[in-house]
Amino acid sequence: MELLHIKNLEGAVKLPDVWPVACHTDNIGFGSTFVAVKGMHCDGAIFIPEAIKKGATTIVIEEDVRFSVEDNQLIKDYDVKVLIVQNAREALANLSAQAHGFPADKLKIIGITGTKGKTTTSHLIYHMLQVAGKNVALISSVENKIGDVSFASPLTTPQPDYMHMFLNQCVQNGIAYVVMETAAQAFTMHRVDGIFFDVGLFTNFSHEHLEFYATLDDYFRAKAQLLDHLKSDAMLILNGDDSYCLSIAGKHKQEVIFSLSHLSDIVVAPCISFLYKGCKIWAPMLMGLFNVSNILAAIHVAESMDIALSLISQALESFIGVKGRLQRHRLANGAICYIDYAHTPSSYEQLLSLLRQLTHKLIVIFGCGGGKDRFKRPKMGAIASYYADHIVLTADNPRFEKISEINAQIMAGIDHKYKVHIEDDRARAIEYAYRLSENGAIIALLGKGPDEFQIIEHEKKFFSDAQIINSFSCEGIS
Secondary structure (H helix, E strand, O other): OOOOOOOOOOOOOOOOOOOOOOOOOHHHOOEEEOOOOEEEOOOOOHHHHHHHHHOOOOEEEEEOOOOOOOHHHHHHHOOOOEEOOOHHHHHHHHHHHHHOOOOOHOOOEEEOOOOOOOOHHHHHHHHHHHOOOOOOOOOOOOOOOOOOOOEEEOOOOOOOHHHHHHOOOOOOOOOOOEEOOHHHHHHOOOOOOOEEEEEEOOOOOOOOOOOOOOOOHHHHHHHHHHHHEEEEEEEEEEEOOOOHOOOOOOOOOOEEOOOHHHOOOEOOOOEEEEEEOEEEEEEOOOOOHHHHHHHHHHHHHHHHHOOHHHHHHHEEEEEEEEEEEOOEEEOOOEEEEEEEEOOHHHHHHHHHHHOOOOOEEEEEEEEEOOOOOOOOOOHHHHHHHHOOOOOOOOOOOOEEHHHHHHHHHHHOOOOOHHHHEEOOOOOHHHHHHHHHHOOOOOEEEEEEOOOOEEEEEOOOOOOEEEEHOOOOOEEOOO
């Protein structure tokens, strides 16, 4: 299949290290503005001396910040301007946009929110736009891309200083479209202030992030701020199979509601196929009903941008999948391991119910992140216990929590405790699961997906699920 030519940017894009406005001293240079943001664990005001010494000529602080004697002396000695604001996060967004010439206004931006499916759907839309010959960029939790040039992703939705720097690079390199994952926290913490979408997509809603939001309703209200970031002529696309998504239907001038009921002849495994508007859709690298929903959402976004269904179909056939999302590894003993980022009860239900149908022996390896939503831990344990033949509990970024306490909360939801083996060392847990497996068995290695690190207390060490499982692989990723 021959794809349409798009601008080749390979090797031509390099993100600058020093930014005109920044909240981290790594990005401060002579003439920069340093915005002291109070974070969850650290107050940016303590870095004011470092920012001044690195060349910051303006310091932005909130009203309650009190300068130390050293701060005051440095401000005087270096003749630094001080700007006092009510909200440093809002100021960071506004000043960053202004410093870069409001680049978001020069781009067509597709904003994607939802509890699940954001990453796969954003990559699908990015690929569809590329196949249609568009110059497109991507902001996602797996990677950020300008054309075909990939960059590490600091957050699902970056801080606004990075965001506007990145969008400015998009403008400078001839990008016309940006596909952007938009987390709930991005709305709450002003990361997308001043950015308005040409297309908004709400994929679904379910239990997540109760370590940050007091209630599920608070979490939903944060997601629903998608409406506030739509241009007046934007298209809003909603999942009609999700009651939360339907609750905001009718609140925007132009909207489309999609549903799996609009399809026929649906096959979900070992790969996806279905009929849509009389056209056979085939996605050989995706499976599962949840991915049918992701594909349908992406199709509606592409159609809203006048991309022909024939090109959409070509894009789905050539789509290679997303790193760490149902990423398949064939093992030397005939088993298959699927690495996936699933870390919520609803994701476990969808994924494990699918894998259960494909094997006589399902082995699930997982843990839960420390400092995150504790209420979901027993629910995830219960779901894993229902579907798995064997469960291997292990570490998944425990941070400052004890792994034993996290696992005890998971175990509280597990009825069949005889299924469980606990191994705190994640590498050894993977090895143990491999020894349990056999020809035709499936190992579900969950929680970290594409991440290549393990966070224990203050330390962030390299760790790759894929690297470990590939040591038992006969052919690597298939």
